[in-house]
Amino acid sequence: YRQASLSVPAYQVSSKEVGHPYRAMFGYCLFERAGFLLQQDWVLSYLDADPVDSSPGGEGVGLGSDFLFRWHFNRRYAFVPSFDFGAGIQYAAGQGFPADGSRWMFTVLGGFGWLIPVREDRKVSLSLRYTHMSNAGFIENNSGYDVVHLVAGWRWGRSAD
Secondary structure: OOEOOOOOOHHEOOOEEEEOEEEEEEEEEEEEEEOOEEEEEEEEEEEEEEEEOEEEEEEEEEEEEEEEEEEEEEHHHHHHEEEEEEEEEEEEEOOOOOOOOOOEEEEEEEEEEEEEEOOOEEEEEEEEEEEEOOOOOOOOOOOOOEEEEEEEEEOOOOOOO
């Protein structure tokens, strides 16, 4: 299958840095068996950060890729529940973001959601996903951003779920 998704911040978790990563993703299934799958997403992000204390904030665009493990634990219902966990990497292009970190950032993702069948080969995907973005401490300054995202997607093509 293939999936196009949009991800918008629903709840800010960070206490030190306040950032708002909006993400557009195009993904496809790499592996699927017995309700477990591995999906790769190509990600285009718009990133903005509010000034906090000594951090000047800023904005920019990020390009990268995430790998997402998903488990659909019961496929008999009209709304198919799932759990997600993944990680990725992206490059922040632009002058203002991140203001005090590295341009290479890592993402850690986790959440839960539902697949809603529209037709046999078309589904709507809705999920809440915790997202952490930072440079993983590779340089001294490490602007990390933690946010809960609302992710809405459209999936097409054949799959086992």
